[in-house]
Amino acid sequence: MIEITRLNKWYGDFHVLRDIDLTVAKGERIVICGPSGSGKSTMIRCINHLEEHQQGEIVVGGIPMTRDVKRIEQIRRRVGMVFQHFNLFPHLTVLENCCLAQVWVQKKPRREAEKIAMEYLERVRIANQAQKYPGQLSGGQQQRVAIARSLCMHPEIMLFDEPTSALDPEMIKEVLDVMVQLASEGMTMLCVTHEMGFAKTVADRVIFMDQGQIIEQNPPTEFFGNPRSARTREFLSQILGH
Numbered sequence: 001m002i003e004i005t006r007l008n009k010w011y012g013d014f015h016v017l018r019d020i021d022l023t024v025a026k027g028e029r030i031v032i033c034g035p036s037g038s039g040k041s042t043m044i045r046c047i048n049h050l051e052e053h054q055q056g057e058i059v060v061g062g063i064p065m066t067r068d069v070k071r072i073e074q075i076r077r078r079v080g081m082v083f084q085h086f087n088l089f090p091h092l093t094v095l096e097n098c099c100l101a102q103v104w105v106q107k108k109p110r111r112e113a114e115k116i117a118m119e120y121l122e123r124v125r126i127a128n129q130a131q132k133y134p135g136q137l138s139g140g141q142q143q144r145v146a147i148a149r150s151l152c153m154h155p156e157i158m159l160f161d162e163p164t165s166a167l168d169p170e171m172i173k174e175v176l177d178v179m180v181q182l183a184s185e186g187m188t189m190l191c192v193t194h195e196m197g198f199a200k201t202v203a204d205r206v207i208f209m210d211q212g213q214i215i216e217q218n219p220p221t222e223f224f225g226n227p228r229s230a231r232t233r234e235f236l237s238q239i240l241g242h
């Protein structure tokens, strides 16, 4: 589904991604962790071209990423993304948020878009809030709307960038539950998260990044039970230690 080969990226002089190689099969669930500033967000943002890379290759669903706008659109159609800060439109209702791209990008009739939106809002258990505005919902509810909005576009791959890190503890579970459900339905997922419980139960592979490199990647039992590099061990002792 995703094939990244020798990916390098710079912000000016700063070498942010260094020789990243990553292959993700259909239905695979990947968790990415690592210290702040290690390049996790930058790497997953390269996959749907929210960031541009300078060297290496990214192929998504068989489509090689170039600067060509048509190509980028083709790739983005297959890739959904959910961010830390939900990014819902505050002046649109939950239902309208979920219909917007369906109507304007996919050119669906409004009625059909609304029907699909309600199906996904039902799936994330928030259909009863469809007429509210994002500001009237809790953080956890808003994040579930953001997930539903993304699913309305029928993506084949979902990218999550710390979807629970801005949430109060009691809301984290309701968002993770939705992500676990999505994983059990076979969605190809890349999640940047420090929710190690989620990583242990859901991930096929956990990736540790540091200073723009993939330092280690292994199935969770191996990753947590027998971390190979000293940097991984140090990181794990920090985040599992409290």
Ligand SMILES: Nc1ncnc2c1ncn2[C@@H]1O[C@H](COP(=O)(O)OP(=O)(O)OP(=O)(O)O)[C@@H](O)[C@H]1O
Pocket (backbone or CB within 6 Å): 011, 014, 016, 034, 035, 036, 037, 038, 039, 040, 041, 042, 043
């Ligand atoms: N637009 C930008 N211009 C310049 N430098 C940037 C830009 N975006 C990110 N960086 C730098 O690139 C590095 C990697 O950033 P990135 O956001 O990918 O890290 P991250 O691993 O996601 O960190 P966090 O856990 O804090 O979200 C950081 O040092 C950051 O300061």
Ligand SMILES: [Mg+2]
Pocket (backbone or CB within 6 Å): 040, 041, 042, 161
């Ligand atoms: Mg980040």
